[in-house]
Amino acid sequence: MINAKKIILDVLFPPVCLGCFKNLEEKIEEKPKEKQCLCDACLKLIVINSAFSCPVCRLRLADNKVICRHEGVPRYILGAAANYDNPVINSLIHYFKYENFQNLAPFLSELILEFLGRTGFDTSGFILVPIPLHTSRERQRGYNQSKLLAEILSEKLKINLVDGLKRIKKTNPQVQAKKSGDREKNVKDCFEVINANQIKGKNILLVDDVFTSGATINEAVKVLRSAGARKIAALVIAKA
Numbered sequence: 001m002i003n004a005k006k007i008i009l010d011v012l013f014p015p016v017c018l019g020c021f022k023n024l025e026e027k028i029e030e031k032p033k034e035k036q037c038l039c040d041a042c043l044k045l046i047v048i049n050s051a052f053s054c055p056v057c058r059l060r061l062a063d064n065k066v067i068c069r070h071e072g073v074p075r076y077i078l079g080a081a082a083n084y085d086n087p088v089i090n091s092l093i094h095y096f097k098y099e100n101f102q103n104l105a106p107f108l109s110e111l112i113l114e115f116l117g118r119t120g121f122d123t124s125g126f127i128l129v130p131i132p133l134h135t136s137r138e139r140q141r142g143y144n145q146s147k148l149l150a151e152i153l154s155e156k157l158k159i160n161l162v163d164g165l166k167r168i169k170k171t172n173p174q175v176q177a178k179k180s181g182d183r184e185k186n187v188k189d190c191f192e193v194i195n196a197n198q199i200k201g202k203n204i205l206l207v208d209d210v211f212t213s214g215a216t217i218n219e220a221v222k223v224l225r226s227a228g229a230r231k232i233a234a235l236v237i238a239k240a
């Protein structure tokens with residue numbers, strides 16, 4: 001039963017807009033397939049960012065380079081295609097993550113590509129590393145949403161994807177850890193580097209779905225750095 005439901009959801013979008021839930025008009029077939037998840041009005045509401053930012057103080061980084069230093073946080077830049085408080089983005093991410101809408105991956109990857117285009121960031125010489133889920137959570141969900149994005153980005157940007165991280169500790173979902181100190185404790189030592197020979201000396205684009213407190217990505221950056229990674233940029237659909 002579950003598999004049948006999955007297959008159906010994979011093949012078909014429901015005939016409603018995932019932003020406003022209005023029925024989509026009949027001429028929907030004329031739109032590119034990946035845009036068939038939204039009505040024209042909701043599509044227009046999406047705002048794509050045009051610069052990377054500091055993951056800590058959120059300073060806009062016009063030159064795609066780290067310029068500030070914050071104690072206790074490894075240095076990297078944050079590239080968020082959009083903002084999580086945008087209701088259309090928020091809704092798409094919810095369906096992508098929790099409702100098995102794996103077929104949103106091409107559209108959401110497109111947002112990240114559009115963001116990269118706007119910033120002029122040169123991805124050559126970088127590899128993509130998706131943030132992994134714990135095996136038990138991935139089994140439960142059936143897929144890793146970050147890996148789906150990274151696979152498409154790898155194909156479009158023509159750069160390699162390396163499974164460079166493994167989740168070795170089962171963490172509580174970040175939403176449940178309210179205080180920032182709790183969030184850090186929750187994810188501490190939750191990753192280990194795998195395929196270390198493919199990480200050492202490399203520039204890395206770390207792919208995740210959303211950036212909220214930054215605790216998870218900070219932790220991932222920390223272990224990748226200690227495995228010899230050089231420049232690191234986080235790429236996400238949206239930041240909170």
Ligand SMILES: [Zn+2]
Pocket residue numbers: 017018019020021022038039040041042043
């Ligand atoms: Zn709509």
Ligand SMILES: [Zn+2]
Pocket residue numbers: 054055056057058059068069070
């Ligand atoms: Zn800063």
